[in-house]
Amino acid sequence: MYIKEITLTNYRNYTKTTIPFENKVNVILGENAQGKTNVMESIFVLSMAKSHRTSNDKELIKWDCEYAKLSGIVEKHRGPVTLDLVISTKGKKAKYNHIEQKKLSQYIGSINTVMFAPEDLNLVKGSPQVRRKFIDMEIGQVSPVYMHDLSRYQKILQQRNQYLKQLQTKKQTDLSLLDVLTLQLSEMAAKILKKRFDFLQLLQQWAEPIHKGISRDLETLKIEYKNSIDVSEDADLSKMLEAY
Incomplete structure (x- = not known):
């Protein structure tokens, strides 16, 4: 799977431009402050319907414009698919093969993206909230059900807090x-x-041998999730529910 092209309309510093890509390593060159990072960000936004750089969607819309639109053609093993994401002050609308998706959770995962950026240092240096957000974003790309459960959890939490007040x-x-x-x-x-x-657990399996190779077998990477209810990763769903 790879992106064949992406079209940006009223996005950041771009009025309208189409950028083609090859199914190889693509290198983006340019002077400072010309929009190289914006192109990289746009791929992530098209994939995740949110930016890794800001939580304010208005910053993605070009100055004095009412909306920003990102369109992409992605080559998959079954053939090409088209993705469209419109960001405005009224919210976001996403289309997959020209069909509007009722929920963003149905759209996310259409293309899988892994981004490495300077901000990723916050995974180590930042708060637990940053690490939870990273986990949620990665699981959400491969599990639409997880995104639905997460959205449902946040809504119930808000309702419960209001009722407590x-x-x-x-x-x-x-x-x-x-x-x-x-x-x-x-x-x-x-x-x-x-x-x-x-x-x-899967991340541990994938990352441990890579880290051993980097450290020449001098270090062993261990990933541990410390949760607030203090249940082990081996506990089944019923025990987790009982603990909560």
């Missing part, structure tokens, strides 16, 4: 609804934790 201010008194929200939140959290454990 209402209970505290005596606007609500029904504790049974709190029990329902707590159970739903625990079910989603357990599924997410299980997926993270499974992913990191």
Whole structure:
């Protein structure tokens, strides 16, 4: 799989440009501040529907423009597919082979992207939130169900927090609804934790021999996920749910 071309419209410093790629190593050359990094970022945005550099989508839209559009042709083993992503102040719209996707979670994973950038040092130096975000993004590329569960978890968490505030201010008194929200939140959290454990076990298998090669067998890489409920990666889903 590789990207044959990408077209940028009103994206960052580009008014409209089409960039072709070969199924080889592609090198982008140019003077400083001409948009090389923006091209690299655009591939990631087309893949993940978000930037690795900013959480503010408005920064991706060219100055004085109402929207930005990214279009790409991706060659897969079954043939070429087209991807379109429109970013505006009203939100994002994504299309796969000209068919609009109802949810971004259905779109993400259409192309798999691995990016290395200076910001990746935050995986080691940054907060646990940065590492969780990295894990979520990588799993999300290969598991649309995970993205759905994660979105559902965040919505239930928000609902539960709001209800806790209402209970505290005596606007609500029904504790049974709190029990329902707590159970739903625990079910989603357990599924997410299980997926993270499974992913990191695979990452350990892939990364350990590579690291041994780099260190000439002097070091062994160990990846450990320290979670807040203190359950082991060998625990099954029911035990994780019980712990939550």
